[in-house]
Amino acid sequence: MTLVLDTEENEAPRERSRGGRRPELRRLAPVLLPVCICVLALWAPAFVFHTEPRAMGTGLGPAAWPRGILALLALMALAWALRDLWAIAVAGRGPSLTAAHEEESYAWGKAALGLGLIVAYGALLPWIGFATATVAFMSIWCLAGGLRNPLAIGGVALCGTVGLLWMFMGLALMPLSRGQGVFNDFSIALLRFLGIY
Amino acid sequence: MMDTLQLLGGGFGAAFHLAAFTTIVVGLLVGVVAGALPGISFVNAMAMALPFTYVMEPTQSMLFLGGIYVGGVFGGSISAIMINVPGTPASLPATWEGYKLTQQGQVKRALAIALTASATGGLVSALVLSFLSAPFASFALSFSQPEFFAATLLGLVSVIAIAKDQPFVTMVSLFLGIAIGTVGVDPLYGQARFSFGISEMESGIRFVVVMIGLFAVGEVVDLLATNRSLRPSGTRARGLGVKFSDLWGVKWAIARGTALGCMIGVIPGAGATPGAVIAYGVEKQVSRRRDEFGTGVPEGLAAPEAAKNATTGAAMVPLLTLGIPGSAATAIMLAAMMLHGVTPGPLLFIMDPSMVYTIFAAMIIANVLMIVCGIGVAQAFSTLMRTPPAVLGAFIIVLSVVGAYGVRNNIFDVYVCLAFGVVGWAMKRIGFPTAPLVLGVILGPLAERYFLTSLANSRQDWTVFFTRPISATILGLAALFILWSLWPNISGLLRGRHARKA
Numbered sequence: 099m100t101l102v103l104d105t106e107e108n109e110a111p112r113e114r115s116r117g118g119r120r121p122e123l124r125r126l127a128p129v130l131l132p133v134c135i136c137v138l139a140l141w142a143p144a145f146v147f148h149t150e151p152r153a154m155g156t157g158l159g160p161a162a163w164p165r166g167i168l169a170l171l172a173l174m175a176l177a178w179a180l181r182d183l184w185a186i187a188v189a190g191r192g193p194s195l196t197a198a199h200e201e202e203s204y205a206w207g208k209a210a211l212g213l214g215l216i217v218a219y220g221a222l223l224p225w226i227g228f229a230t231a232t233v234a235f236m237s238i239w240c241l242a243g244g245l246r247n248p249l250a251i252g253g254v255a256l257c258g259t260v261g262l263l264w265m266f267m268g269l270a271l272m273p274l275s276r277g278q279g280v281f282n283d284f285s286i287a288l289l290r291f292l293g294i295y
Numbered sequence: 296m297m298d299t300l301q302l303l304g305g306g307f308g309a310a311f312h313l314a315a316f317t318t319i320v321v322g323l324l325v326g327v328v329a330g331a332l333p334g335i336s337f338v339n340a341m342a343m344a345l346p347f348t349y350v351m352e353p354t355q356s357m358l359f360l361g362g363i364y365v366g367g368v369f370g371g372s373i374s375a376i377m378i379n380v381p382g383t384p385a386s387l388p389a390t391w392e393g394y395k396l397t398q399q400g401q402v403k404r405a406l407a408i409a410l411t412a413s414a415t416g417g418l419v420s421a422l423v424l425s426f427l428s429a430p431f432a433s434f435a436l437s438f439s440q441p442e443f444f445a446a447t448l449l450g451l452v453s454v455i456a457i458a459k460d461q462p463f464v465t466m467v468s469l470f471l472g473i474a475i476g477t478v479g480v481d482p483l484y485g486q487a488r489f490s491f492g493i494s495e496m497e498s499g500i501r502f503v504v505v506m507i508g509l510f511a512v513g514e515v516v517d518l519l520a521t522n523r524s525l526r527p528s529g530t531r532a533r534g535l536g537v538k539f540s541d542l543w544g545v546k547w548a549i550a551r552g553t554a555l556g557c558m559i560g561v562i563p564g565a566g567a568t569p570g571a572v573i574a575y576g577v578e579k580q581v582s583r584r585r586d587e588f589g590t591g592v593p594e595g596l597a598a599p600e601a602a603k604n605a606t607t608g609a610a611m612v613p614l615l616t617l618g619i620p621g622s623a624a625t626a627i628m629l630a631a632m633m634l635h636g637v638t639p640g641p642l643l644f645i646m647d648p649s650m651v652y653t654i655f656a657a658m659i660i661a662n663v664l665m666i667v668c669g670i671g672v673a674q675a676f677s678t679l680m681r682t683p684p685a686v687l688g689a690f691i692i693v694l695s696v697v698g699a700y701g702v703r704n705n706i707f708d709v710y711v712c713l714a715f716g717v718v719g720w721a722m723k724r725i726g727f728p729t730a731p732l733v734l735g736v737i738l739g740p741l742a743e744r745y746f747l748t749s750l751a752n753s754r755q756d757w758t759v760f761f762t763r764p765i766s767a768t769i770l771g772l773a774a775l776f777i778l779w780s781l782w783p784n785i786s787g788l789l790r791g792r793h794a795r796k797a
Contacts, residue, residue, distance in 0.1 A: 131725070135467060142474070148492045157755045160481035163743045164488055167477065171470035178463035194464045195726045209520035213717055216512060216692055220713040223696070224706050236689040243519055243685020254686050258693070266697055273704055274697070 125186055128193035132179035139172035211242055227277025227285040228267075232259045260292060268294040303425055306652030310358065310660055318355050319657050322362020323664055327672045329363070330370020330382045337367020337383060341627045353635035354650045358657045360631055364624050365607050365661040366668060368567055369413040372600060373673050376405045380510045380691065384502065384737055385567035385606075387730055388575040388599035390510070395591030404541055408593050409600045410669045411542050416553040416601030417662035420608030423557050425655040428612050428644075440752060441760050444745035445769035446559075450569030450738050452773045455576075455781065462781060465731050472735020473742070475500055482744040483751060495707035502736040504699045504712045509733060511695040512716025513723040515688040522684075545597035548578055552598035556605025561612050567603040568737055574602030580779055608658050615639050615651060 146161045178194060185191040219235040226234075236255035245251050266272040267289065276285035289295040309315060322344075329340030341363050348356035371383030376393035389409060396405035451469065455462055478489045479499025487497040552574040559570040578598035579588045588595045614625040616639075632639055637650070644651055699712035722729050753759035761767045 131727075132463075132467065135471070139470075139474075142489075145491065146488050148487065148490050158747060158750060160484045160486040160488060163481070163747065164474065164477040167470055167473045167739070171467060171474055174463055174466040174470060178467055181463055194461050203521060204517075205520045205522070209516050209720070212516040212519040213512075213720060216516070216716060217713055219692070220696060220709050223709060232693055236693065239519075239689040239692070240683075240685045243683065243688060244522070245683060245685050254689070258690060262693060262697065266701075270701075272697070272701055274700065275706065 126183070128186070128195060129179050129182050131195070132175045132182065136172045136175035136179060139168045139175060142168050208242065212239075215239055215242065224275045225278050225281070227281045228274040229259055229263060229285050229288055230277060230281055231275075232262065263289070263292060263294060268292070299426055302648050302652040303656060305649055306654070306656030307660075309354070309649065309653040310656040315355060315358055315653070315657070316660075318351070318358045319362045319661055320664060320668075322359040323366040323661050323668050324672075326363035326366025326368075327370035327373070327665070327668050330367035330386075331373040331672055337363055337370065338624050338627070340367060341624055348631050348634070353632065353637050354653050356631045356635060357628065357650075357654050360628050361611075361654060361657050362661050364628070365417055365604070365658065366665060367624075368604050368607050369410070369417075369600075369665055369669055370672065372409045372413065373406070373669070376409060376596075377402060377673075378687070378691065379514050381506070383567070384506060384733070385571045385599075385603040387568070387733065388571050389596060391575070391589055391730070392592050392595035395589070396593070396596070399591055401591070404593075405591075405596060406669075406673045408541060408545055408597050410666055410673070412545065412549045412552065412597040412600035413604040413669070414662050414666050415549050416556050416603070416605035417607055417665065418659060419553045420557050420560065420605040421655065421658035421662055422608075424608035424611050424615075424658060425652070428616050437765060439763070440745050440749040441763050441766040442769065444742060444749050445760060445766045445773065447569070447738050447742040447745055449769055449773045449776065450572060451734065451742060452777050455777055461728070465728060468728050468731035469735045472505075472732035472737075473739030474735075475505065475732070476502070476736045476739030477743065481747075482740070483747045493707075495705065498703070499740075500711055500736070501702050501708065502733065503702050504708045505715050505736045506733050507695045507699050508712040508715030509719035509722070509729045511691055512713065513720035513729075515691050516716075516720050517723065518684045518688050541593065545593050548582070548594035548597040549601040551577060551581070552601030553605045555598075556602035557609045559602070560606030560609025567606045567610075568734075570606040571599035571603040572734060575599040576776070604662070611654070611658065615643065615654070 143161070143165050146164055182193045186193060215235065215238055219231055222234075223231045233255045236258055237251050240251045240254055245254075263274075267274055276282045276289075286295065310319065325340055325344065326337050330337045341360055344359065344363060348359060351359060367383065368385060371381055371386030372389040372393065373382065375381040375386040375389035376397055379390050379394040379397075381387050381390055393405045393409060396402065451473075455465060476499075478496060480487050480497055490496040555574045555577060556567075556570045559573060560567070575595060575598060578594055579585050582588070582592065582594045584592050584594065610625050611628075614629060629639065637643070637647070695712065695716075696709055699708045700706065702708050719729055721727075722732075749759055750757070759766075760770060
């Protein structure tokens with residue numbers, strides 16, 4: 099987590115050196131994020147209630163707090179956008195946000211693959227069940243992470259899944275998904291085999 | 296005083312019985328392990344342990360839950376320091392300095408500082424609990440909704456101090472978090488907001504789910520994309536082991552954190568998270584190395600660690616003396632007491648003082664034992680760090696998914712967690728701070744509830760927050776805190792203007 103961001107002074111020379119090569123509009127790209135947040139915060143109050151709200155008595159209603167917070171959010175986002183606009187266009191400094199430091203050695207393809215795997219794992223969980231999804235996820239993740247020994251991959255995925263099943267479904271009695279159809283039958287058979295059911 | 300010492304002596308005698316002592320140790324171990332596991336908080340562990348207390352004596356059940364509580368509050372910092380995933384919300388500040396020390400190969404030093412600070416904070420807090428219960432309880436009794444709102448607001452404004460270099464970005468992140476916290480049924484009228492017709496959304500978005508997604512997923516994806524090894528280099532780790540001077544050097548930070556934690560913990564509703572965050576903010580203001588905060592400053596690790604464990608004993612004060620649970624953890628302890636037919640309150644001190652003082656003694660023992668338990672679990676985590684990052688990452692994701700699912704046994708929470716995971720990864724990539732957002736999600740709903748109920752109780756009189764002395768004092772403190780935090784920015788602007796004029 100990046101908490102202390104690069105100071106403006108540190109960023110200034112780098113920005114100035116890049117400034118000449120970049121088209122003017124591209125330099126202003128960092129302002130897009132606060133502007134988008136500001137627009138969203140102004141638009142969101144329209145979606146507070148899905149159905150018609152009940153009539154309220156005197157005082158603040160249930161929409162007052164979220165609307166107040168969204169207004170403050172819009173105000174702060176606008177202030178951020180104006181500050182960055184001024185910093186980039188007038189003062190020749192960098193924007194408020196700067197990317198993480200390990201940027202140069204960052205494998206974006208692997209990151210996309212990782213995110214895709216995690217999302218797919220969550221999405222498939224209710225359909226193919228915790229046991230099957232976890233074995234598959236762990237195997238593919240280890241492979242993507244550079245492990246090549248099939249025994250190690252299989253051991254981690256199978257032993258890890260059995261351990262987690264025993265801990266969460268056996269000890270903590272957590273009703274983790276068994277999946278649908280044939281996967282449900284498989285999960286029940288596996289849980290009976292492991293002595294959990 | 297003599298009576299208290301006598302009763303406490305009796306409490307120690309009871310707590311050192313084999314069965315009672317074993318219960319404390321088991322509870323402590325369960326707490327440290329549960330706290331250290333990302334996504335499995337000590338509150339979850341306490342809730343899961345509640346059925347086991349049915350077969351215990353009332354005092355024994357309190358010792359068990361007390362052990363989990365004390366151990367769990369510290370345990371969250373082990374994962375925060377070692378893998379940058381806070382096991383509990385209160386361990387959030389440990390990621391800011393502790394993980395930075397780990398990245399520098401000083402994991403042992405970071406853990407030793409965290410453990411010493413936590414144990415000291417917890418021990419002092421347990422002594423405070425033993426000797427100052429009655430006066431603290433009478434002070435907390437004067438608290439009403441406006442005071443709770445003021446205390447929550449103080450916790451919220453403290454985030455400005457966390458990243459004061461970027462006040463607008465921090466505030467945007469904070470308000471985004473508070474806005475996310477408004478999803479679901481409102482606390483006063485029972486109307487669903489931002490549900491978009493999805494029934495699960497009406498129950499709201501749980502902060503645990505948001506926290507797991509934001510911290511765990513982004514970190515693990517980065518682990519995969521950077522091929523970074525978690526293993527500290529051998530020579531560096533040996534060279535930067537634990538020295539007495541490391542611990543002595545943070546003594547004032549620990550003292551400040553402990554004092555703050557004791558004060559904040561006794562306020563019902565405040566708890567360990569605001570305690571830790573406020574302590575970090577205060578430390579950032581008073582430290583000589585304030586400009587280096589966020590790069591692995593030991594004082595920035597010690598103060599919040601001491602503060603969060605100092606809230607454990609202090610939070611027991613309103614529970615035992617008034618029967619008011621100040622947090623989810625103490626609410627579970629209240630439930631356990633009720634299950635055994637014990638009603639906490641001032642009468643408990645008269646009817647069953649041996650039980651009360653055994654609990655006090657157990658809290659003191661648990662904090663001392665925590666040093667041993669914490670080192671043991673940290674060693675286990677060190678072994679974990681020797682495993683290939685791919686294997687560790689796979690387990691973190693699966694545990695995070697299970698943790699999100701376990702909040703309500705609902706797959707919807709897993710989807711929310713993963714969605715926040717993707718958002719958290721993107722935020723990390725562009726350097727957008729996630730900590731204020733998480734604090735907004737945690738404290739926002741509390742602030743709303745206290746704000747609206749204060750107004751409803753006072754017939755919409757807005758001055759209620761300023762006419763009540765304690766509320767006004769806390770709000771004044773919050774205002775001072777904002778000014779103090781933003782002072783370097785303001786003075787910088789003023790200096791720049793003067794320089795331009797000259």
